[in-house]
Amino acid sequence: xATFKEFRNDVKPNWCPGCGDFSVQAAMQRAAANVGxxxxxxxxxxxxxxxxxISGYIKSYGFHGIHGRSLPIAQGVKMANRELxxxxxxGDGDGFAIGMGHTIHAIRRNIDITYIVMDNQIYGLTKxxxxxxxxxxxxxxxxxxxxxxxxxxxxxxxxxxxxxFVAQSFSTDLKDLTAIIEAGINHKGFSFIxxxxxxxxxxxxxxxxxxxxNLTKLNTIEGYDSSNKEQAMQTLMQHDSLxxxxxxxxxxxxxxxxxxxxYAEKALNKSDLTLDQAHFDKxxxxxx
Amino acid sequence: MINQLSWKVGGQQGEGIESxxxxxxxxxxxxxxxxxxxRHFSSRIKGGHTNNKIRVSTTETxxxxxxxxxxxxxxxxxxxxxxxxxxxxxxxxxxxKFKPVCPEDTKAELYIVPFTEIAAELGTSLMKNxxxxxxxxxxxxxxxxxxxxxxxxxxGRKGEEIVKKNMDAITAGYKAMEVLLGExxxxxxxxxxxxxxxxxxxxxDAIALxxxxxxxxxxxAYPITPASEIMEYLIKKLPQFGGTVIQTEDEIAAATMxxxxxxxxxxxxTASAGPGLSLKMEAIGLAGITETPIVIVDTQxxxxxxxxPTKQEQSDLMAMIYGTHGEIPKIVMAPSTVEEAFxxxxxxxxxxxxxxxxxxxxxxxxxxxxxxxxQPLDYGKVEIRRGKLVDFEIEExxxxxxxxxxxxxxxxxxxxxxxxxxxxxxxxxxxxHDETGRPSETALNRKLQMDKRMRKLNNLxxxxxxxxxxxxPHEEADLLILGFNSTRGTIDEAIGRLETxxxxxxxxxxxxxHPFPADEVLSLVQSAKKVVVIENNATGQLANxxxxxxxxxxxxxxxxxxxxxxxxxHEIHTQCKEMFEYGNV
Numbered sequence: 001x002a003t004f005k006e007f008r009n010d011v012k013p014n015w016c017p018g019c020g021d022f023s024v025q026a027a028m029q030r031a032a033a034n035v036g037x038x039x040x041x042x043x044x045x046x047x048x049x050x051x052x053x054i055s056g057y058i059k060s061y062g063f064h065g066i067h068g069r070s071l072p073i074a075q076g077v078k079m080a081n082r083e084l085x086x087x088x089x090x091g092d093g094d095g096f097a098i099g100m101g102h103t104i105h106a107i108r109r110n111i112d113i114t115y116i117v118m119d120n121q122i123y124g125l126t127k128x129x130x131x132x133x134x135x136x137x138x139x140x141x142x143x144x145x146x147x148x149x150x151x152x153x154x155x156x157x158x159x160x161x162x163x164x165f166v167a168q169s170f171s172t173d174l175k176d177l178t179a180i181i182e183a184g185i186n187h188k189g190f191s192f193i194x195x196x197x198x199x200x201x202x203x204x205x206x207x208x209x210x211x212x213x214n215l216t217k218l219n220t221i222e223g224y225d226s227s228n229k230e231q232a233m234q235t236l237m238q239h240d241s242l243x244x245x246x247x248x249x250x251x252x253x254x255x256x257x258x259x260x261x262x263y264a265e266k267a268l269n270k271s272d273l274t275l276d277q278a279h280f281d282k283x284x285x286x287x288x
Numbered sequence: 289m290i291n292q293l294s295w296k297v298g299g300q301q302g303e304g305i306e307s308x309x310x311x312x313x314x315x316x317x318x319x320x321x322x323x324x325x326x327r328h329f330s331s332r333i334k335g336g337h338t339n340n341k342i343r344v345s346t347t348e349t350x351x352x353x354x355x356x357x358x359x360x361x362x363x364x365x366x367x368x369x370x371x372x373x374x375x376x377x378x379x380x381x382x383x384x385k386f387k388p389v390c391p392e393d394t395k396a397e398l399y400i401v402p403f404t405e406i407a408a409e410l411g412t413s414l415m416k417n418x419x420x421x422x423x424x425x426x427x428x429x430x431x432x433x434x435x436x437x438x439x440x441x442x443x444g445r446k447g448e449e450i451v452k453k454n455m456d457a458i459t460a461g462y463k464a465m466e467v468l469l470g471e472x473x474x475x476x477x478x479x480x481x482x483x484x485x486x487x488x489x490x491x492x493d494a495i496a497l498x499x500x501x502x503x504x505x506x507x508x509a510y511p512i513t514p515a516s517e518i519m520e521y522l523i524k525k526l527p528q529f530g531g532t533v534i535q536t537e538d539e540i541a542a543a544t545m546x547x548x549x550x551x552x553x554x555x556x557x558t559a560s561a562g563p564g565l566s567l568k569m570e571a572i573g574l575a576g577i578t579e580t581p582i583v584i585v586d587t588q589x590x591x592x593x594x595x596x597p598t599k600q601e602q603s604d605l606m607a608m609i610y611g612t613h614g615e616i617p618k619i620v621m622a623p624s625t626v627e628e629a630f631x632x633x634x635x636x637x638x639x640x641x642x643x644x645x646x647x648x649x650x651x652x653x654x655x656x657x658x659x660x661x662x663q664p665l666d667y668g669k670v671e672i673r674r675g676k677l678v679d680f681e682i683e684e685x686x687x688x689x690x691x692x693x694x695x696x697x698x699x700x701x702x703x704x705x706x707x708x709x710x711x712x713x714x715x716x717x718x719x720x721h722d723e724t725g726r727p728s729e730t731a732l733n734r735k736l737q738m739d740k741r742m743r744k745l746n747n748l749x750x751x752x753x754x755x756x757x758x759x760x761p762h763e764e765a766d767l768l769i770l771g772f773n774s775t776r777g778t779i780d781e782a783i784g785r786l787e788t789x790x791x792x793x794x795x796x797x798x799x800x801x802h803p804f805p806a807d808e809v810l811s812l813v814q815s816a817k818k819v820v821v822i823e824n825n826a827t828g829q830l831a832n833x834x835x836x837x838x839x840x841x842x843x844x845x846x847x848x849x850x851x852x853x854x855x856x857x858h859e860i861h862t863q864c865k866e867m868f869e870y871g872n873v
Contacts, residue, residue: 076548262527269553273503
């Protein structure tokens with residue numbers, strides 16, 4: 001069985017020192033090892049942005065696609081080979097701005113992949129513009145007078161879109177984050193994990209200290225039941241979504257693959273590409 | 289007796305006009321006639337004039353006829369819009385319900401049959417279509433029993449009584465028309481057909497069947513006219529092979545999901561029309577630089593923007609060749625018949641894997657939706673070739689390094705592994721990358737990788753099976769006519785008339801649009817005195833591509849049509865003749 005070190009390669013990330021994404025990468029590598037994966041059975045698909053580079057920093061099959069489209073690519077990979085573990089990942093711009101449509105639809109489709117967003121509430125790679133996760137009033141290069149738009153609440157959106165696994169974590173909580181990613185990989189369906197991953201260069205508001213002061217761990221809330229959607233929504237609203245832990249999980253709903261009529265039980269990419277002549281003749285006869 | 293007939297049924301959309309045509313066609317197709325249908329319809333579900341023009345012939349036909357023998361009208365608009373197509377001796381059969389009137393200059397004879405009333409008396413006015421079919425039978429002097437099986441197949445699941453009622457409606461229509469026709473009963477009797485059973489299908493059916501035959505097992509697509517039938521067919525059939533179709537949230541997801549599936553090792557397709565292709569362009573570039581195979585169908589319709597969604601046009605050509613920013617290797621195929629659409633789509637999957645690049649199967653609305661009799665399709669001609677897909681065990685790379693997925697090779701194609709393979713780990717990125725897929729911006733690497741990708745297709749025009757369909761009987765032709773996609777049949781027919789006029793005409797349809805088969809087309813251009821390119825767009829896109837590749841800029845002329853309607857044979861005939869006679873060619 002592979003250790004987490006076997007999920008490392010020799011590429012030096014181009015993230016700034018102190019970037020939250022380093023911990024997310026480490027957590028993904030640990031989680032992959034902990035659930036018993038071999039590097040060749042993991043495919044990491046990522047979007048564009050600082051965090052999108054993550055697929056190149058993990059030793060596994062990696063696909064660094066185009067901005068906002070990690071989810072449809074990842075779903076295609078999973079449909080081609082249900083035996084693979086597929087993780088999609090990217091930043092808040094990737095998932096909640098240009099790719100928001102895919103996020104909502106991937107959630108409601110419920111294909112068995114894990115989606116990890118590294119949420120830093122800013123556009124880092126393009127050097128500091130507002131993100132859909134930036135709070136109203138947040139000053140950036142593109143909002144010099146402060147953002148006049150509301151921030152999206154991905155956790156609330158996920159719940160209302162019919163998510164079966166919704167979790168949030170903070171990049172410094174390596175142990176918790178690793179456990180959540182493991183739970184996400186093990187969940188049979190679409191797992192949505194938002195990780196607060198501070199940008200030390202461009203976001204001087206949502207800093208490590210800011211999160212430490214404002215985040216509430218769900219396991220400190222007495223009686224919190226992650227199978228209770230109503231409570232999940234209420235808790236998110238009460239805490240302005242600043243909570244960490246598994247917010248909601250519905251293990252009863254089958255994943256998309258389990259519901260597809262006729263879908264190959266083994267990896268689809270191993271299926272025979274030829275038809276027998278009789279089958280072809282039957283298809284032809286339908287047009288006569 | 290006649291050997292061909294042109295029949296049109298028209299009315300308001302949603303009235304069952306399409307099914308009237310369908311039933312008529314299936315029955316005649318089974319008798320061995322060749323049919324060619326073209327639907328005029330609008331982008332709405334109910335209301336608006338729609339018609340289905342069907343040509344019936346004892347010989348192969350791939351063109352809409354110039355004129356009309358019989359018009360079946362369910363409303364006055366059908367007469368007003370279409371009466372000019374009817375020649376002398378033609379027949380209009382109209383429903384008494386709307387008190388039909390013919391314009392003064394109508395050449396055809398009007399027969400008023402109470403379609404709706406007869407149908408209502410038999411149970412439901414919905415059967416007025418069947419009454420109309422019966423009336424048509426009387427004109428053709430055809431036994432109504434030829435409809436027995438079709439009616440049974442369509443209505444059988446609703447019970448015997450419904451089947452009987454529908455047959456009664458056909459009989460009643462026949463009898464009513466018989467009385468009106470008197471001596472003219474069977475006035476347009478068709479010569480007997482050969483009785484051969486052939487397929488009757490639209491181009492989109494052939495594309496979808498070609499995908500199944502070509503090993504496609506996954507599709508991601510978004511509904512759009514005129515491409516949706518491809519998706520609808522595959523949704524029904526792919527589960528028989530373990531595969532499936534996902535209707536995605538948008539066109540971008542459709543393209544990128546199909547890329548993901550192809551990267552995952554499954555032959556996957558997406559299909560759309562112009563607006564969808566515009567949205568897929570960034571993904572096409574991704575497939576190009578990541579060397580991921582993907583087959584994309586573009587069923588062209590009237591553009592730009594939403595344009596003319598239900599009308600014929602061939603204006604996506606340049607976008608398909610050059611679309612996506614930056615430069616990638618890309619193959620664009622353009623089948624010119626339904627049969628070719630089948631074989632080309634199946635072959636597209638081979639090319640996509642052999643060259644590890646996007647392959648666009650270009651169609652147009654007339655080819656995609658025109659329902660017609662099709663020659664037998666030979667599955668034995670379909671091959672599965674997967675190029676440099678690695679299907680053997682890979683040795684552990686030295687120093688645990690990555691697999692050289694983008695190894696610089698002589699032919700530009702590198703070994704391809706799919707996720708899940710031991711020792712095949714590599715990186716894939718839309719960023720310029722080195723041989724293992726690791727991002728690299730060095731000038732040396734950029735040039736190596738760019739050259740490697742671009743040389744993949746260097747030899748394709750020599751190995752591609754039939755880059756140009758040729759009907760070139762003349763060593764030295766007076767005129768060479770060039771086209772692509774669905775114009776083939778119409779050009780064929782026009783050429784028959786030009787030859788009768790004494791002209792020597794060669795004909796070629798370009799089937800491999802990109803990379804362009806320049807040598808082959810050049811020799812055709814050189815061996816003709818004059819050259820004209822026929823296409824459904826306003827700017828002569830194919831003509832420009834040809835000029836760019838073979839020169840002869842002043843020799844190559846255009847005949848263009850971009851009013852939303854397909855060419856008719858007489859238009860090509862007269863325009864070629866005029867240009868020729870007045871020296872304008």
